[in-house]
Amino acid sequence: xxxxxxxxxxxxxxxxxxxxxxxxxxxxxxxxxxxxxxxxxxxxxxxxxxxxxxxxxxxxxxxxxxxxxxxxxxxxxxxxxxxxxxxxxxxxxxxxxxxxxxxxxxxxxxxxxxxxxxxxxxxxxxxxxxxxxxxxxxxxxxxxxxxxxxxxxxxxxxxxxxxxxxxxxxxxxxxxxxxxxxxxxxxxxxxxxxxxxxxxxxxxxxxxxxxxxxxxxxxxxxx
Amino acid sequence: xxxxxxxxxxxxxxxxxxxxxxxxxxxxxxxxxxxxxxxxxxxxxxxxxxxxxxxxxxxxxxxxxxxxxxxxxxxxxxxx
Numbered sequence: 342x343x344x345x346x347x348x349x350x351x352x353x354x355x356x357x358x359x360x361x362x363x364x365x366x367x368x369x370x371x372x373x374x375x376x377x378x379x380x381x382x383x384x385x386x387x388x389x390x391x392x393x394x395x396x397x398x399x400x401x402x403x404x405x406x407x408x409x410x411x412x413x414x415x416x417x418x419x420x421x422x423x424x425x426x427x428x429x430x431x432x433x434x435x436x437x438x439x440x441x442x443x444x445x446x447x448x449x450x451x452x453x454x455x456x457x458x459x460x461x462x463x464x465x466x467x468x469x470x471x472x473x474x475x476x477x478x479x480x481x482x483x484x485x486x487x488x489x490x491x492x493x494x495x496x497x498x499x500x501x502x503x504x505x506x507x508x509x510x511x512x513x514x515x516x517x518x519x520x521x522x523x524x525x526x527x528x529x530x531x532x533x534x535x536x537x538x539x540x541x542x543x544x545x546x547x548x549x550x551x552x553x554x555x556x557x558x559x560x561x562x563x564x
Numbered sequence: 565x566x567x568x569x570x571x572x573x574x575x576x577x578x579x580x581x582x583x584x585x586x587x588x589x590x591x592x593x594x595x596x597x598x599x600x601x602x603x604x605x606x607x608x609x610x611x612x613x614x615x616x617x618x619x620x621x622x623x624x625x626x627x628x629x630x631x632x633x634x635x636x637x638x639x640x641x642x643x644x
Contacts, residue, residue, distance in 0.1 A: 449627065
């Protein structure tokens with residue numbers, strides 16, 4: 342973690358809100374709203390405005406990962422890769438489909454399902470289960486972090502914590518293991534009077550939260 | 565999408581899914597609704613299957629047979 346705080350909010354504004362949409366919700370409930378642009382744009386602190394001209398490089402990130410892994414890119418795969426690259430939340434497959442439909446009315450949900458699964462199998466996407474019966478996705482090369490899910494709004498807050506990382510390493514070591522991986526998902530309800538974390542704040546006593554956006558992380562990767 | 569003969573598909577469940585998708589679409593049902601109906605149809609054939617598995621196979625088969633018009637073998641269950 343590059344900041345002084347022991348907790349870091351990767352992108353306080355990245356919100357997943359379950360979606361409802363084009364052809365109605367799926368059988369198990371996709372009642373939701375498209376909030377792709379409602380979340381904070383890329384940039385430190387989530388406060389800057391991302392101009393439209395800044396989008397293309399980001400929009401090709403997953404396509405480049407596909408090329409690196411030798412995936413043949415058809416027009417529809419390219420389209421789905423672009424939708425996923427531009428996502429600032431953790432969309433499920435149906436939400437990816439709805440966004441893709443806005444760009445190409447001929448895309449099929451079957452193709453989206455199959456492509457997302459292919460990307461997952463190739464390690465390009467990471468799947469999460471935040472409850473609700475549907476898998477959510479985000480780019481795999483998004484850096485190590487964890488998620489806190491607001492059970493009321495569905496908002497997902499990304500964060501990292503040096504304390505937690507140290508603790509799990511100690512637990513594994515105490516059991517005689519070297520830690521090779523772990524995952525934590527917190528489910529919580531915003532405390533009365535608490536405001537959404539949009540910048541440095543104090544999520545826990547004496548621990549400073551530091552916003553960190555996906556774009557900032559991408560720069561770290563490229564460096 | 566061009567109508568195709570699904571009778572060459574070996575698996576009964578796969579045949580049913582592909583035929584149902586084509587029929588539903590030809591009757592004006594939307595893509596997402598038709599797809600979800602096909603995932604449900606798969607689970608009628610395979611009640612033991614998880615919904616995620618049903619969606620995965622329905623997507624695999626619909627994309628293969630209907631969207632891309634391929635004729636080769638597909639992954640899936642062993643039912644005849």
